[in-house]
Amino acid sequence: EPEVTQTPSHQVTQMGQEVILRCVPISNHLYFYWYRQILGQKVEFLVSFYNNEISEKSEIFDDQFSVERPDGSNFTLKIRSTKLEDSAMYFCASSDSGSGTQYFGPGTRLLVL
Amino acid sequence: AQSVTQPDIHITVSEGASLELRCNYSYGATPYLFWYVQSPGQGLQLLLKYFSGDTLVQGIKGFEAEFKRSQSSFNLRKPSVHWSDAAEYFCAAPGDSSYKLIFGSGTRLLVRP
Incomplete structure (x- = not known):
């Protein structure tokens, strides 16, 4: 069964450093998403991406965040200058349509020290 | 704005007992509704998911959920819980656009032997 994969599974970084979280969506999916879950809190939408551009973003997704689909398979989330409050589990998801079921990856746990 | 509410933060049931996890939504039109499960780590x-049609939907692992428009609910049920069902359960619905999911705050299920 096709699945969304994410790397790395864990990342520890120093405050102010740049991090790139990587995702490989399901191969025939066209819509891609990032969500985050701060420890003990609910899952929050960050951004959606379709046709090589952002289709929607939340207020969390400020100028420190960017997304990219650098090739035909990867979808990345970059945080330019990490803050302590960026520590969270980051989930990638993909769907075959805008209203389609979103399938989630296993997540990347980011810890900012 | 759309919202998803899971009133129960924790639920503890004995193995073999039945289970119902509550989910209420606030949505103008007929929503798409989802239940996701997150095992530790x-x-x-x-x-399972509800898009339209039969209001009782079957999912994996013996779970089912019933959409009740009159109560704005989409409760998850299982007739006999197994120890492996211990996890956190999230109800979700599309936000203002179809590009994002709004998640409830989750219900953590504990299973007594």
Whole structure:
């Protein structure tokens, strides 16, 4: 069964450093998403991406965040200058349509020290 | 604005007992509704979804959920819980656009032997 994969599974970084979280969506999916879950809190939408551009973003997704689909398979989330409050589990998801079921990856746990 | 509410933060049931996890939504039109499960340290796995049609939907692992428009609810049920069902369960619905999911705050299920 096709699945969304994410790397790395864990990342520890120093405050102010740049991090790139990587995702490989399901191969025939066209819509891609990032969500985050701060420890003990609910899952929050960050951004959606379709046709090589952002289709929607939340207020969390400020100028420190960017997304990219650098090739035909990867979808990345970059945080330019990490803050302590960026520590969270980051989930990638993909769907075959805008209203389609979103399938989630296993997540990347980011810890900012 | 759309919202998803899971009134129960924790639920404890005995193995073999029945289970019902509550979910209420606030949505103008007929919503799409989802239940996801997150085992410790794992990603979000889709249990089931409601798009339209039959209001009782079957999912994986013996779970089912019933959409009740009159009560704005989409409660998850299982007739006999197994120890492996211990996890966190999230109800979700599309936000203002179809590009994002709004998640409830989750219900943590504990299973007594």
